[in-house]
Amino acid sequence: MTGWSPQQIAKRLSMEFPDDLSMRISHEAIYQALYVPGRGGLVREQSWHLRRGRTKRMPRARTRQQAWAHVTDATTLKKRPSERQDRKVAGHWEGDLIIGLNRSAIATLIDRTTRFAMLVHLPRQTGYGLIKPKKNGPALAGYGAVTTKNALVRTFEVLPPSLRRSLTWDRGKEMSAHALLTREIGLPVYFADAKSPWQRGSNEHLNGLLRQYFPKGTDISRWTTRELQAVADTINNRPRGILGWRTPTEAFADQLRSSQETTVASTG
DSSP states (O other), X not given: OTTOOHHHHHHHHHHHOTTOGGGOOOHHHHHHHHHOGGGSOOOHHHHTTSSSOOSSOOOHHHHTSOTTXXXXXXXXXXXXXXXXXXXXXXXXXXXXXXXXGGGOEEEEEEETTTOOEEEEEEOOOTTTTTSOOOTTOOOOSTTOHHHHHXXXXXXXXXXXXXXXXXXXEOSOGGGTTHHHHHHHHOOOEEEOOTTOGGGGHHHHHHHHXXXXXXXXXXXXXXXXXXXXXXXXXXXXXXXXXXXXXXXXXXXHHHHHHHHHHHHHHHHO
């Protein structure tokens, strides 16, 4: 049976000895037996022959955990407003993180209609690298769920409601506090399908441009809020053919003026 997987071995034994209860064994039991030597799992030299290179068996309970438990049916992509699809109405945003060394990150946001981009500073919390991480304890990296939510609230609350209609994100756990975000500023959050970056195409394109300024393998926390704003200004002041060669800054400013005029007219 050389070269057979534990699943194949277990199935073959049950077929050859159908009446022998002692030969009925699950593939999980075989895996556990393989990883048990010395109670420390496999030695490193043995793990090199495995596809995933693990020295210990992953607990079965962990494989049953829901990686995207924060994504409900009401927040899936199919529930987004239909007006978002044609890019004619401003205020529908796409977002994601750019992650660097040592769990450093910034949040990147872009309006689908005007292509106006905003970069959100996500500094590490006090005690990062000094306090030993605790299970279910506070996330000291800058992109913990609550930290990310608070940073996005500060960013969006300065905009009129007409320019914060929706936010589409990938399924990262940094957005697991999305219900609080919606409750605090009325910004509904929708999640793209798994492994479908094209569903946030504008944001993916923005992140590609930003890697010119924030290369992979660097500590992003070294950049200040002011420096991030300077990068965003550079991106937003590039004329775009899709905007009739106006800049995103000009297009977004038109939307702000229109929103202010509508507010004045409705209250006048």
